[in-house]
Structures are given as structure tokens and as C-alpha cells.
Amino acid sequence: xxxxxxxxxxxxxxxxxxxxxxxxxxxxxxxxxxxxxxxxxxxxxxxxxxxxxxxxxxxxxxxxxxxxxxxxxxxxxxxxxxxxxxxxxxxxxxxxxxxxxxxxxxxxxxxxxxxxxxxxxxxxxxxxxxxxxxxxxxxxxxxxxxxxxxxxxxxxxxxxxxxxxxxxxxxxxxxxxxxxxxxxxxxxxxxxxxxxxxxxxxxxxxxxxxxxxxxxxxxxxxxxxxxxxxxxxxxxxxxxxxxxxxxxxxxxxxxxxxxxxxxxxxxxxxxxxxxxxxxxxxxxxxxxxxxxxxxxxxxxxxxxxxxxxxxxxxxxxxxxxxxxxxxxxxxxxxxxxxxxxxxxxxxxxxxxxxxxxxxxxxxxxxxxxxxxxxxxxxxxxxxxxxxxxxxxxxxxxxxxxxxxxxxxxxxxxxxxxxxxxxxxxxxxxxxxxxxxxxxxxxxxxxxxxxxxxxxxxxxxxxxxxxxxxxxxxxxxxxxxxxxxxxxxxxxxxxxxxxxxxxxxxxxxxxxxxxxx
Numbered sequence: 001x002x003x004x005x006x007x008x009x010x011x012x013x014x015x016x017x018x019x020x021x022x023x024x025x026x027x028x029x030x031x032x033x034x035x036x037x038x039x040x041x042x043x044x045x046x047x048x049x050x051x052x053x054x055x056x057x058x059x060x061x062x063x064x065x066x067x068x069x070x071x072x073x074x075x076x077x078x079x080x081x082x083x084x085x086x087x088x089x090x091x092x093x094x095x096x097x098x099x100x101x102x103x104x105x106x107x108x109x110x111x112x113x114x115x116x117x118x119x120x121x122x123x124x125x126x127x128x129x130x131x132x133x134x135x136x137x138x139x140x141x142x143x144x145x146x147x148x149x150x151x152x153x154x155x156x157x158x159x160x161x162x163x164x165x166x167x168x169x170x171x172x173x174x175x176x177x178x179x180x181x182x183x184x185x186x187x188x189x190x191x192x193x194x195x196x197x198x199x200x201x202x203x204x205x206x207x208x209x210x211x212x213x214x215x216x217x218x219x220x221x222x223x224x225x226x227x228x229x230x231x232x233x234x235x236x237x238x239x240x241x242x243x244x245x246x247x248x249x250x251x252x253x254x255x256x257x258x259x260x261x262x263x264x265x266x267x268x269x270x271x272x273x274x275x276x277x278x279x280x281x282x283x284x285x286x287x288x289x290x291x292x293x294x295x296x297x298x299x300x301x302x303x304x305x306x307x308x309x310x311x312x313x314x315x316x317x318x319x320x321x322x323x324x325x326x327x328x329x330x331x332x333x334x335x336x337x338x339x340x341x342x343x344x345x346x347x348x349x350x351x352x353x354x355x356x357x358x359x360x361x362x363x364x365x366x367x368x369x370x371x372x373x374x375x376x377x378x379x380x381x382x383x384x385x386x387x388x389x390x391x392x393x394x395x396x397x398x399x400x401x402x403x404x405x406x407x408x409x410x411x412x413x414x415x416x417x418x419x420x421x422x423x424x425x426x427x428x429x430x431x432x433x434x435x436x437x438x439x440x441x442x443x444x445x446x447x448x449x450x451x452x453x454x455x456x457x458x459x460x461x462x463x464x465x466x467x468x469x470x471x472x473x474x475x476x477x478x479x480x481x482x483x484x485x486x487x488x489x490x491x492x493x494x495x496x497x498x499x500x501x502x503x504x505x506x507x508x509x510x511x512x513x514x515x516x
Contacts, residue, residue, distance in 0.1 A: 015053040022062035030107045038516040040395035044090030047396025054124045063109040064117035069094035076100035076138040082191045084505045090394040101129045103139030136208045140190045140201030145170040147196045156200045228372045228483045231257035231265045234452040236437040236476035239277040258310035266433040267317035269380045269405035276442045293322040307335035317403040327360045342368045346379035367395040380404040384418040393426040402432045423455040429483045430455045436474045454481040459495045461487045
């Protein structure tokens with residue numbers, strides 16, 4: 001008799017990147033009076049600690065979500081705020097060397113409460129805590145019944161004691177007590193906007209009964225050991241007779257990078273301006289943008305084909321074009337080897353771009369998910385604004401790609417120094433690719449200065465000067481380096497300095513228009 005199989009109606013599993021939209025929608029439904037989680041926050045949580053994020057799916061619909069991270073005992077059990085301990089919701093404070101599993105968030109669809117989704121998520125956390133041999137679970141819980149009972153109880157502590165003694169039932173705190181968690185202390189200003197709880201949180205703790213203090217290898221939670229090979233192309237501006245000449249040159253470098261086993265190959269900013277050099281006469285700005293826009297479909301199709309055919313991810317420099325909304329943008333196209341194409345607009349046009357080309361700044365600043373993890377793209381001038389790199393890093397990017405185009409050494413050094421600063425302050429890798437040579441018959445692309453490089457944080461496991469590799473000045477060439485992502489994890493948790501984790505989130509924070 002054939003074995004019968006059916007798809008389970010209710011499933012609890014680790015969250016995946018394909019769940020992000022559903023998780024955001026769930027958080028918006030659950031927290032009606034609070035901003036929903038942003039895509040960047042969820043991606044940051046998944047990137048920091050993928051095995052610690054859980055979803056409950058009921059008939060294919062996401063109806064529950066639990067976010068966790070690992071913290072040291074002093075962080076988890078000391079006084080803290082939600083924003084401080086979670087890095088603003090991005091799980092930036094995750095510490096793989098910590099001893100406690102910390103619950104960042106639990107969302108349960110209010111229409112599915114009879115399915116015991118909350119209990120299932122807490123049980124999943126317990127299993128994870130035991131599997132990782134951690135001391136226990138801690139989190140800041142709400143006590144939303146406090147405000148309406150404030151007149152009856154002299155202080156939040158008095159109200160909490162009443163809840164513990166079952167004199168009053170709190171919708172959340174009583175549930176946590178029933179679930180086996182013990183209230184340790186009150187967390188002042190834990191979530192200031194939670195008026196029902198008076199801004200307080202209750203530090204709830206569950207201690208792992210199987211924790212062995214003598215175990216030498218706990219916690220068992222290793223970082224990603226994968227090595228990513230990047231190839232940056234310092235490309236010479238060359239006059240061409242027909243567009244095919246440009247694509248032949250690009251494909252040559254893509255093939256070289258692929259033969260060297262590269263995972264990524266990076267081209268310079270505005271390298272498609274070479275397509276204008278085969279025009280019968282030098283085009284003025286408006287006509288030049290129109291002509292480049294006409295090249296866009298062919299450019300996207302050809303580099304998509306190269307990425308698939310050569311089995312490599314291509315950071316396609318940038319391309320000045322008129323976008324669907326009618327604005328002129330400097331767009332960086334990323335062609336992944338799975339055939340997908342991602343566009344990232346330059347956020348900060350330079351004064352020259354605004355005045356000469358009428359280029360406008362883009363809007364979204366988001367990571368791109370690749371087979372080598374999350375990456376970010378900053379186009380030239382964007383690298384000189386630290387907020388951009390920090391947002392991408394918070395969203396999970398460990399490699400930032402910077403196509404650039406500078407005409408003088410002064411301009412080049414601004415980009416270089418800022419990229420090295422971004423690598424240090426975000427403890428990530430930054431890969432730059434610039435143009436060299438000159439192109440006299442293309443307006444506003446007269447001379448080029450570049451020395452492309454692959455930059456690292458400055459700490460013991462990295463290259464002495466924070467430079468994994470760099471090109472010679474103003475010479476067309478490729479530069480290759482292997483980037484160890486696990487080493488970044490070491491630097492962030494055990495490095496001489498820990499820039500990401502040592503931020504004073506109690507004093508400052510950048511808030512984005514999308515709530516991130």
C-alpha cells in the first residue's frame with residue numbers, strides 16, 4: 001500500500017527571507033498603534049542570527065513570528081531599553097559569545113489566538129536555548145494592565161507583585177508567569193511609547209535546567225565560515241566604433257573574473273558613458289541622457305545574460321538614465337547569477353551631476369540578497385555619507401560595493417578615505433571600482449583618476465593597512481581578494497574595538513522615513 005503524505009496545516013519553522021513581507025504585514029496587524037517592522041529590520045535579524053527567528057504558518061499563511069538574539073549576561077539581565085538592546089530592532093547587538101537567549105519580539109495574529117501560537121513560539125525558543133547550551137531565556141515583557149490599575153497600586157512594582165500573587169490578572173504578564181517565566185525586575189523606560197505599561201518592561205527569565213556550567217564549548221553557535229571572492233575592474237575609458245565594442249570589453253572582464261572563481265565582479269560608476277563615444281557628434285546633456293536611456297534595455301539584457309552564462313554576480317557600475325517616473329537618475333544595476341536584476345539609485349548626486357545632467361537623488365536604501373549573503377551598493381558620493389552605509393549594515397550587509405568616477409586625485413581620495421572609514425565604523429568589507437583614462441568626445445567625461453581597492457576593518461585578522469588588495473593608479477587592471485565573512489563576525493564580537501555594538505543608542509539614533 002502506498003504511503004500517504006499530506007502537507008501540515010500548521011507548521012513552525014525558522015524564518016526565511018521569502019517571509020519578510022508577511023512578517024511585516026503581521027507586525028502591522030498586531031501593533032496597530034506602533035510602527036510596523038521595516039524590511040531592513042527583519043533582514044537584519046535574519047542576517048545576525050538566522051536560526052533564532054521563527055515563524056508559525058497556518059495553511060500557508062504566516063500567523064506568528066518570534067525574533068531572538070544572543071546576549072551576554074550583563075546585557076540581558078541588566079537595566080536596558082528595547083531600542084538599546086536590540087540595536088533599534090535590527091538585532092545589531094547579537095553576541096554569538098553570549099550566555100543568554102534574548103527574546104526581541106513575539107507577534108501573534110489576533111484572529112488565530114486559539115491555535116496556541118504564542119506557546120508554540122516560546123517552546124521553540126526553549127528548544128533553541130537547550131540546543132545551544134545557553135543559561136536561559138530573557139526578555140522585556142509588557143504589563144498592559146498597569147495603567148488602568150495605577151490608582152489602585154502605589155507603584156509599578158506594587159502592581160507587578162499583585163500580578164505575581166494572582167490578585168490581579170494582567171493580559172501579558174500573567175501569561176508569561178503561566179508559561180514558566182519568572183519576573184526578575186522592572187525595566188524603566190523599556191518601551192516609552194507603551195503607555196498602557198507606563199513605559200515599563202518586566203524582565204522575564206527562564207533558566208535552562210540542562211545548562212552545565214562546566215561545559216567548555218558553550219554556547220555552540222558558530223559564525224558563517226564562507227569565503228567570498230571579489231574582483232574589482234579598474235576600467236579604462238575607451239572610444240568605441242559601435243556598442244558591441246563596449247559589451248565585448250565588459251564581457252572580457254566578466255569572463256576573466258569568472259575564470260578566477262569570482263563570486264562578484266564590480267565595474268565603475270558611469271562606465272556606460274563609453275556608449276556615447278560612437279555617436280557621430282558630441283551630445284549635449286539632454287540628448288546624451290536620452291541616448292543612454294535608449295541603451296538601457298539592451299544594457300540590462302546583455303549583462304543579465306553575462307551573469308547567467310559566466311555564473312558570477314555583476315555589480316554593473318552605474319548608468320545615467322531616465323527612469324519610469326520621468327526623473328533622471330544615476331542607477332546602479334546588479335545582475336545576479338540566478339538571472340535576477342536589482343536597481344539601486346544614487347542617493348546623493350554631486351553638485352556637478354545635478355547641474356550638468358539634471359540628475360536627481362534616489363529614494364530607497366536597501367540591501368540586495370545574494371547567494372553570498374546580503375550586500376549593499378553605494379554609488380561614489382553616497383560613500384561620503386555615513387548614514388547610508390550604517391543603514392545597509394544594520395540590514396545585514398557585510399560587503400558594500402562602491403562604483404566611483406572621479407576626475408582628480410582630490411576627488412578620488414575623498415571616496416577612498418570615506419570608504420575606509422565606512423569599513424572601520426561598520427566592521428564590514430568595502431569594494432571600490434573606478435574609471436581611468438580619458439574620453440575627449442564625450443561631454444563631461446574628460447579625464448579620470450582611480451585606484452580601485454578592496455578595504456577591510458583595521459584589526460588583527462585583517463591586512464595590516466586595512467587594504468585586502470588595490471590596483472595601481474590609473475592603469476586598467478583587475479584586482480582580486482578573498483573576503484572571509486566569519487572574520488567579520490570575530491571582529492564584531494571579539495575585536496579590539498566593536499564599533500557596531502558600542503554605539504550609544506541611548507544618546508543618538510538615525511530614524512529613516514520608512515520607520516527604520
